[in-house]
Amino acid sequence: DLSQRNPDAKKLTKGEAESVTLRAVLGGWDDWQPDNPSPTWYLCGDSTMTDQPEWPYHGWGQLLKNFAPAGVQIENIAKSGRSSKSFVQERLLNAIECCLKPGDKLLIQFSHNDEKPDRERRTEPWTTYPEYLSLYIDAAQRRGAEPVLITPLARRLYEPDGTLRHSHDPYPDSMRVLARERGVRLVEMERATEALITELGEEDSKKIYLHFAPGECSMEEGLADNTHLSLEGASVYAQLFMKLSGGLS
Numbered sequence: 028d029l030s031q032r033n034p035d036a037k038k039l040t041k042g043e044a045e046s047v048t049l050r051a052v053l054g055g056w057d058d059w060q061p062d063n064p065s066p067t068w069y070l071c072g073d074s075t076m077t078d079q080p081e082w083p084y085h086g087w088g089q090l091l092k093n094f095a096p097a098g099v100q101i102e103n104i105a106k107s108g109r110s111s112k113s114f115v116q117e118r119l120l121n122a123i124e125c126c127l128k129p130g131d132k133l134l135i136q137f138s139h140n141d142e143k144p145d146r147e148r149r150t151e152p153w154t155t156y157p158e159y160l161s162l163y164i165d166a167a168q169r170r171g172a173e174p175v176l177i178t179p180l181a182r183r184l185y186e187p188d189g190t191l192r193h194s195h196d197p198y199p200d201s202m203r204v205l206a207r208e209r210g211v212r213l214v215e216m217e218r219a220t221e222a223l224i225t226e227l228g229e230e231d232s233k234k235i236y237l238h239f240a241p242g243e244c245s246m247e248e249g250l251a252d253n254t255h256l257s258l259e260g261a262s263v264y265a266q267l268f269m270k271l272s273g274g275l276s
């Protein structure tokens with residue numbers, strides 16, 4: 028119903044309308060100017076990256092728009108509970124590939140759920156994990172976009188001697204090898220977040236994750252979650268990503 032159209036929306040000429048493709052529209056535009064599409068960063072990942080719907084949970088991708096360069100569009104397709112395998116099997120990667128265009132970035136961060144035992148999500152670190160990650164690399168490169176591999180965020184877990192546990196081993200090493208073999212950019216979030224947690228110390232690092240005494244959040248019993256991020260943690264890690272990646276220039 029054209030009578031319901033936003034009166035401020037750009038009116039396309041006949042020539043512009045004939046040149047419009049679905050991929051270009053979905054891929055992101057600057058005020059519907061076909062000759063000036065916005066660069067878009069598509070985020071593929073899990074609950075540590077996603078736009079969390081419920082306070083106090085936050086994903087670092089949720090805060091990324093606050094620190095990305097001007098003119099960059101952020102499309103956060105990350106979903107809680109997904110692994111590199113289940114994200115593909117739910118056809119989320121297919122949907123993103125339809126939208127990718129030259130100049131876009133495909134940010135890929137999986138491991139937390141690839142480590143789980145269930146058949147729907149489990150991948151093996153030296154076989155199926157890099158095989159699934161390669162599907163993301165291939166999808167981006169087919170469309171002229173840049174794939175960016177991102178090692179997983181450290182969990183705030185400690186060994187009996189007080190040192191931080193490398194809870195994702197050996198998945199990050201597998202991703203590092205794949206990045207070298209495929210010649211794609213790798214953003215080293217695991218080691219950087221481990222270093223930050225260690226620097227803050229066992230007590231002060233709680234503010235990065237979800238630590239609330241009873242009555243301090245919506246959960247009456249309180250919360251002690253060493254995987255998911257607080258608002259402050261998501262903001263800190265989004266800024267850390269931008270620093271490590273050189274602003275993805």
